[in-house]
Amino acid sequence: MVSRIGKEVELSPVELASQTAKKVEINLASGTPDPKVMPIKEIKEAYNEVIEEYGSKVLFYPGAGGQEELINEIKNYLPLLGLSEGKDKIIVTSGAQHAIELLSKYFLENDTIAVENPTFIETFMAMKLRSNVVLPISLDSNGIVVDELENLLKIINIKFLYVIPNCHNPAGVNLCEERRKRLVELAELHDFYILEDDPYRPIAGDVPKPIKYFDKFGRVIYISSFSKIIAPGLRVGFILANEEIAEKISLIEQLDFSTSTINQYVVSRLLRKGIVKERMNYLYNHYSNKMKILIESLQDVGFTDFNKPSCGFFLLLDLKKDSWKVFLEAVKMGLSFVPAKPFFLRGGDTMARLSISVASEEDIKKGVRILKSAWNNI
Template sequence: MVSRIGREIELSPVELGSQTAKRVEINLASGTPDPQVMPLKEIKEAYEEVINEYGSKVLFYPGAGGQEELIREIENKVLPLLGLNAQDNKVVVTSGAQHAMELLAKYFLENNTIAVENPTFIETFTPLRLRSNAVIPISLDSNGINVDELETLLKVVKIELLYVIPNCHNPAGVNLCEERRKKLVELANKYDFYILEDDPYKPIAGTTPRPIKSFDREGRVIYISSFSKIIAPGLRIGFVLAREDIAEKLALLEQMDFSTSTINQYVVAKLIRKGLISSRMESLSHHYGKKMKILMDSLIDYGFKDFNTPKCGFFLLLDLKKDSWDVFREAVKLGLSFVPAKPFFLRGGETMARLSISVANEGQIKEGVKRLRDAWQRV
């Protein structure tokens, strides 16, 4: 006897790709930030400093919704960098963006109808799907979610939530244009639904439009971010910016599992205070942009032309014109891993592949594309 969630949960293609990547030479699957640019020295020093400064306090149980030291640093220094402020809203600290999505699913959903981009990021979408009665896909193009299609839907269907990834979309790599961001808030107000703005890539994205949350005057937008891409994912520190009544409930839900590490919250607060976030934003945007250009140039050199042009981030969505699982199996034999992208789509996507530039170096990206071409030719 198990729940519906227990019956329906299954291994994601992202996890499969990551597991496979451990057994091959070239990893174009992982979404982990480049280990070559992780600030190991600064992180090590921050651990020593917070222990010396606070003593055993950093090893106590965490407070509900986050340590005050970290919340203050996010409000005063991080939000302005993201184009936001805490006015009429409250910050809740979570164990990364994934944990935030789980808490938000618990708070908002009980067999409701929701809408998502098609494609969407399956890892964060799954908690929403498992607690929903129906999920409606909305098309995505080079400017983000199709707001006209969404509005047509809203005239006939009541939704509770809309889930969007506005910057460096995973897996599509696109940015939502500013006009559509404004329109989404107008639609949320008119048709009475909430928007989950999942924005972990903004700190490494370079220039992007203003957050959807910045247009929100009625508390309809819940903003989710993370320090995983700008510092390191293993620290498991993210946050939610939401209307106060929503944030207070999320803090209580967060307290139920006590999963957000106390010492890691102090470490991240220390790193923010020392200016690490602001100092890394431009350099990381340039670093990943350079690697993405190498990937796109290599794809064209080897005859792959059916892909989007990513605006930022780690991911490129490639149409292989053949079943991506068949190509994946051949690629693994040749020492290459990527992520077959069909599970990111609620409709279509059978021939799509997600390629990542996050952990591979320049030589590995070029060789990986060559092996992808060889695998493609075998199918």
């Protein structure tokens, strides 16, 4: 006596691995930003400042689509992401995953969509549960294989394409500029939308312009978040979309009122004070250094079957053995990572997602040694 969604929803492998990580010594599973570099002091000051300045106003119900103060600050922030508002409209959401949930509600009713293979399972589930057919499109070191998508579009129509262009979760790759431009052309030619999920750009360093930058027809819906650059618990992100879509999403967002009013004021204050801008290069260097250690540690023990991540938190490793069996053995030895098969619509049985986000440099080195030992035991 439940809905289709109620029947099909299941525990995410990311959540499972994260729960396991609480019970082991070394966590190479979590996608949470490094707590050691979260701006706790600045966040605390921002809370005090907005309460002092606005009083009870910051504790009212949030307005539909976001607080005006935050929307104005996001407009000023967009050029740092390679964008401008133009004719589009900003809608504030409770992070990127809430944005994708809202967009799935708006667009999908047993439709056909396309996603990268692999893709991020936790955002993908919101789309999958409302879709009829999901087409997996391969990834390589330059991102989604556009030629494969183009061939499929000759024989089947899709409602939208979901893509993670920067610091891909879980693959770690960046989409090259030539393919970004081609995706926009295909969207107009074949009448579909592109959901550009781009939460890592603020910490990604030098990457190509967003797909949205090349969009002349309102075909690209840009999704971003302040989770990686500030803190995920604030639950603040945004959508940049054409006015018609944005207005509808605003009405759907109003149904749950989930984006905290006071947190919107806090993020607005952090943007206005330049704290977000100041953190961009610092965090890119911080995570790049940790990723370098992971790559070198893997190579030292003989693991070489991976694309070197360009940025972000994640490396996708082909273990050449059943990753679930390796995971269970690793947990016994004090290590958690994410067996990555659920990120794939096809294949992926031997893939493991390793994360450098919360682990220290020494824990990364030790974790890789444990991973090798667990691998040897299988």
